[in-house]
Amino acid sequence: MAELAGLEDPKTRRVNEKHGDDHGVNLSKLRALAKRLKTQQELAHRLWKTQDTAARLLATLICRPKAFARDELDAMVREARTPKVHDWLVNYVVKKNPHAEELRLAWLADPDPLVASAGWELTTDRVTKKPAGLDLAGLLDVIEAEMKDAPHRLQWAMNHCLAQIGIEHAEHRDRALAIGERLGVLRDYPTSPGCTSPFAPVWITEMVRRRNGEPVA
Template sequence: MTDARILEVQAELAALDDPTTRAANERRGDTHGVNLAQLRALAKRVKADHELALELWATGDTASRLLAILICRPKAFGTDELDAMMRAEPTPKGHDWLVNYVVKKSPHLETLRLAWLDDTDPLVVSAAWALNAEQVVKHPELLDLPGLLDTIEAEMPDAPARVQWEMNTTLAMIGIHHPALRARAIDIGERLEVLKDYPTPPNCTSPFAPIWIGEMVRRQTAK
């Protein structure tokens, strides 16, 4: 039954593949041509199905993996499974969704965060820093926040692009959510100037940490 269903689902994904969408995604390093709103609609129709998710992931096809992430049961994965999945998914969207929709909902989040911080694979390290940012907001008692700022200050300028992005997010989260460290976070951002010139659409907040922190704090104060 599952074999028939995976063929049916993959046929639907193939039908949704659009050359224009694929070309746009490939410029960003993503290897699929499915509109994400349509992908989410398909996931809603398929509903949660962990066994099917595992089979879709195993195909290695990017669109199939994105769908797998949406229909899996994050708490059903063990640490070794999540570690292997992280190392096997190089595309930006697949990596981002895996971290945000699966690992962040896993009971193994903290174990993986600690293990991945010392890894040599930049993709894995970037996942660890994404989890740092998550814990800065939700469980700061588990972290050495001044120590994180020390590491960011020393390593962010020369970090690989994805690691740098997540370090910058961690920096911003510390500044936004921890007033006692806000001035230092802003100072680090201003001196390092990471993402200062990042192209930002109108009505969106710049990822440059001092601007990001200032805007979020302003919104908090305005409530």
């Protein structure tokens, strides 16, 4: 904890706080620390229990993802209220755990929007990597009905799923594009030069263009 405190930088904290994260540790330095520590499951548990954001980020890097019980991960996701901790926990830990599918199904229906967003993130991963057995049309039905009025982080996760369905599954692409256009979610999101807009119709169209090897317009 003392070493993490020593890595704290006020400028980094100011930037992170604009995105809802309450830490000032440079993530490259955090990863270097994790590389030095290597895998330490007991230390990861102790770091998580501190409730400190930088410590929890470090915990996701040095833990053994498959070692967590289902209920442990459920509790951890409910405790992960800052965006970066939530993101790293889902992507670096939950996705690699044998209970990921069971948790995905449970979280999708959870009344807590942050927990539900974790369910949608896991669903997006399946849309991309293991779509067999998913009801893609049914997912589009839910997105069409609920995404417009969803809280921000849940809306973002649902929008990502919408985009990936359109990108990965040509048979659903026209509907995904139509839903994105009609709902207009993230249409005006500020996008840096050279980056792709998160507005689903633009995102889908650009990624499909790249896959097809089409030249830049």
